[in-house]
Every structure is written in structure tokens, then in C-alpha cells.
Amino acid sequence: MISIGIDLGSTAIKVALVDEGQLKWCRQTPTAPGQERLAGELIDQALGDLELSSSDIGAAAATGYGKRLFVSASATVDEISANALGLHRLSGGRGRVIINIGGQDLKVIRLDENGRIVDFRMNDKCAAGTGRFFEQVARILDTRLEKFGELASGPDEPVELNSTCAVFAESEIVSLLARGATAASVIKGFHRSVARRVAALVGQAASDIVDGELWLDGGPSQDPGLRAALEDELLCPVSVLPAPQYTVAFGAALYAAQSPIKA
């Protein structure tokens, strides 16, 4: 029986279809008004692609900040628990520390060997280091997010971005560009500032991490420059899944499969 996970995040709605614990389909669409309709359209698309009907769906769980907007879900689950479930499965049980960079928050989740949450931390009420921050920098630099990794791989020296406040960072970047800094050096500096912020959240736990235990997910984790900056800051390898933006939706689907169906 198919289970569905719907992650209604602040910047994107992600849907994952899971069968017998295996990810069968996943897609996303930008968050906009009418979130339940948008998620429903993705589900319809999935059923069409997989040649399934709605009667094949056993359960659906919604997660993310908009989870209560998807009223037809059979269950809801918080995104931290969904993230833990999803990453534990997708990492083959190796993940012990998850760094999740979402649209409006930053999470560090510690798991035990069974994938249970031991502890977690989240950023304060501040957009610095979140997906929104990435989008903002992309807009200032007039550069697509997908290009960040490529630009950051060049020889340019990173600029020192002193501010980790998303609002002040904007004026700081504009000022740096006016003084001749390249986009690549700004992106490298930006990656480093985010990595430092993440490292502060990981805290002392970083010293206990064994190779292969630290995983990065969420949309911005597709940026290889960020991963490199994190490895440099935390001094340990950071693993990234092939489609890291779907981990939470996948976890929600696993949760749905475990949950009793709502009457």
C-alpha cells in the first residue's frame, strides 16, 4: 500500500510517495496561497505518473509549517520527527546528526542508533542561515542558486561577511560588490558565514561526531559550496543525500505508513 508524505514548507511544498518503505516518487512546487490544492495537484501528478488510483493510497501524513492546512491528511507529524525518520532510513541508519536548512529555520537534530531523536536545536527568530537567506543572496547577486556551487569552486578568496543578520547582510554584500568583490568571493564568504552559524548550533556535539554520522539536508544542501564550507568549519565529513530536499516528506510518508488511518 502506498503512503504519502506532504511537506508544506515555507518556500516549497514537497510530496513523496513511498511503497514498502521505498521512495517511488517525489516532486515539489513553490509555496503559494492554496497550499492544499497545490499539494493535491502534486499527488494527482504522482498517481498519474505511477499509474495508480486514489484507492491505492493507504495513508497520507502532512508535515511542515502548513501541515494543518492539508486537512485531508490521515495524520500530521512535526517536521523534526519526520526529518529524523526520513534521514535515518535514507542514510541506512548511519545518520546521527542532521543539519536541516529549511526555508525559514535551521535545525540540528541528534539521533540515537535506532533513529530516535535524542536532542535538537533550532535557530532563533532570525532568517540568517536559512533558505530565505540563500534566496536573498541570490537576488542581490542576480545569480541562480544552482550556480552557487560552481561559482564557489573557483579560486576566488572568500570575503569576510561579518554580519549573520539577513537584513544587514544585504547592505554588507551590496557594499562589498561596490568595492569590487566578485560574486564568487561573496558566495564563498556567505557559505562560510552560514557554516559558522550552523557550527554554533551544532555546538560541542561536533567534537563527538564520527565520520559518516553528520548529514545535511533541506533545499540549500544541494549547494556543494555550503557542504565544503561546513566540512571546513566542523572539521568532519558532511554527507548529503541525492535529493536532500525530500527527506522530510519521505519521513512523513514513513510516518503515515505507521499511523492508524483517521476515520
Added chain:
Amino acid sequence: MDWVGKSGSPSAPHAEAGARASARREKIASQMAQDAAGEIARLRARADFVEQYSYFLDLLADRPDKRLAAIGKPVAAFLCQVAPLELIEAHGLHPFRLMGGHQAAERLSSPSLPAVMCPMLRSLLGSMMSLDQGPELAGLIMPTMCDWTVKFGSLSELCGLKLPAKLHLMDPPRVKNSPQTSDRWLKETWRLNDFLTAISGRKIGPKELSKAIRVYRQAFMALSDLIDLKRQSKLPQIWFTVITAAFYLDQVQNWTQAARAVWLAVGDQALVGPGSVQTDFKNASAAGVNLGPPDLSGRRNQAKKVFLAGSPIFFPNFKTLLLVEQAGLETVIDDFCSSERLLPGPVAVSDESFYGLMTALSQRYQLGCLCPTFADHYQVVNNITNLFDHPLFQGVIFHVLKGCHLFDLKSLAVEPNVKGLGIKFLRLETDYSREDRDTLLTRLEAFAGTL
């Protein structure tokens, strides 16, 4: 006496600005009234509402200045739970704790205050600014428990407020357990007695103080019984907080009686318990009050039990309490000075002389104070960790109001101790705004999942 400083009549060029300021005050006061009424309406609509809560909701529904005027006694206001209530009561004064729980009020005071600051005091100052005419206060007692309270006078000036009454600064020691501490605490209690004598014009003796101690002992017993109900999952934290929030808004005897009525209504103790209960039960029955306990069995079975610690919570800002509930958690223990630690405990009297009573009172308040202001915070930490043996208890949520540095630091001290015992711990930092509800709920739900 005015709460708002007015230095003579405004000059003509400033008249328009004065009118705008006045209109702004009225607008915010109206918003505060709406917020309070909205919260009360939501509370009344809850499935676990029982009529016995109405007394407390009615008190909270009144504007504090009007409510205090209705009490019919001169009021001595204070800020922290260190000022002995019994001593104030013995002087024929009504003790009233200054509290700020309105987010809207912060809009009035914020422009004049530091950006990062205790939201409770910011709200309190804003509330005072919102009133054209505050309540008559006989005196203002300010225990200097944190930097914000030390600077209360200066902060009031920054907000253009004139202190509403003569100010008495209490200066408790910063070290809780040292050979000098008890002496200093006792001296502070005597100094307070002198102040209260001056403002009330009433010199008291052992008879008055002894009577006040008895009255507050009854209140403490009623509070203790309600705490027991909370431990048994019969009294939800939100209602417990409503009851304690109304503590200063009426004569303590009336509050005690109403608290007893709640105990009868939501507990299973209708025919057992302290001596006055039988009478209360008969009175309640005669008044046609339903004494049957509400059906909380579902909640009792499903919710995960937590200890809620940290910065106090004041009406109408029940955001954190409601989110804790929404996350499927039930608070069975708290250590808020606004809630379970409302009263430090019954004063143990062995010497009935005035000196003996004053000494007993001083010791009670010293020992009962768990404020993180003290340099030796070990007792504070131990008081929390010792409670972990409570069988109903599965995790700790530490509530920190942004800008409340003492509880922020305390949370850092408590966290490793708690985690060292294998107890789950969640630090929840917030302020009076509502914008972080979703992210707080996410944390609480995930925390519930770990228990």
C-alpha cells in the same frame, strides 16, 4: 495620583502632539482590553471549563486599577515575590504584584526602552503608560532581584512615567546561603516594616502579624491542594495559572474561598480534606453548583507529562501554556513565581513575639525564594532535579523570555544537570509576540515525540 508624568499644562505648540499621544494611549488600552477579553472568552469556551473558574476570570476581566479600587483598602504594590505579603497585609494594606502580560502594551513603552529587555517589565511599563489615571497606591516596593528591577525607577523615567507612589527598594542578598544572609534578609524585612508603618500610619504588633500569617497560611493550603490536583491531572495548568494570576485582585480570604470551591469542583475530594471543606461543600451545593469533576480521562491518558520551568507567565499572555497543550503535553509541575511558587510556603512560628514572627517570616521568604538571582544557584538547580523522581513526570521545558538574563543563565545551568539524569530537556526562548507560534509548536511537538 497619576501614573503618567505630567509636568504642568502642555503649551499650545505641543497640544496637538499631546492629543495624538493621548489617542495612541487610548487605542492601545483598547487593544489590551480586547486581548484580555478575547483570552477570557477562549478560556470560557474550553471543554474543561467549570463554573468555579468564573470568579477568577471575572477578576481578570476588570481593569486592574478599577479592581484594586473595589477592594477598598490602600494598596502597596510590589514587583517580585520577595516582599512578605503577610507583613503588608498586617499593616492594613492590600499587596498587589505589578505584572505585565500584554504584548500591545509594549508598543507604548518600547520606543523609550532598550531593544533587548525583559518583556514583562516592558509590558508593565507600557500598561502603566496606557492609563490616564492609575490606581491610588500607598507605596511601591521594589525588591532588587535583577538588573531590570534595580533600574525600574530609571526605566519609568525613560518612559515619561512618574513613580505612582513612594518607592522602597528592598536589597536582598545576592548569595543565598551564607552566614550573613539570614541577618541581612531579616534586616531587610525590618526595613520594610518601617516603610509600611510610614505609609500606612499603622504600627503593628504580634497580633496583627500573627493574624495575617494565619490568613496566608490558609491561602497556601488552598494553593497546595490545587497543586496536588494538578499533579493528579485533574486541574490543567492553564486553569491553575488563571487562578494564580487573579491572586492579587481581591482580598486573600475571598481568593482562598474561591480556590477551595475549585478544589471541590474538579477534585474527587468533596467529602474529605481540611476542616472547612465540609462547609464549602454544603455552601456550594446550596448554591446549586455542580461539584462533579469534569471528564479529563482522555487527556490524562494520552498527554505526556512535563515540568515547566523558567521565566514567569502572566495573563493574558498564555501563548506558551497553550502551545504546550496543543503539542499533546501536560504540565503537572511548574516552578514559576507567577504560578506554583506564588507563595513561599506557610510561615513556621515557634516564637509568638513580634521579633519571633518577623524572624520566621524572613526565614520563610529567604528559604522559599527560588529566584535565579542568587550567585549560589545550586539549590535552585537541585530543587528542579530533585523533582525528577516524580513518577508522573517525563521531561522539562525551560521557558526563557528573551531579555530575561537570569533565567537564560539558569537554563544553561539546569540543562546539563537535567540531561545528566537522562531527562529530556527543551529550552524554549520566546517573547510576547505571536509570530513564533508555529516554530515553537514544531519544537514542542518534536519534544513530545522524544518523551
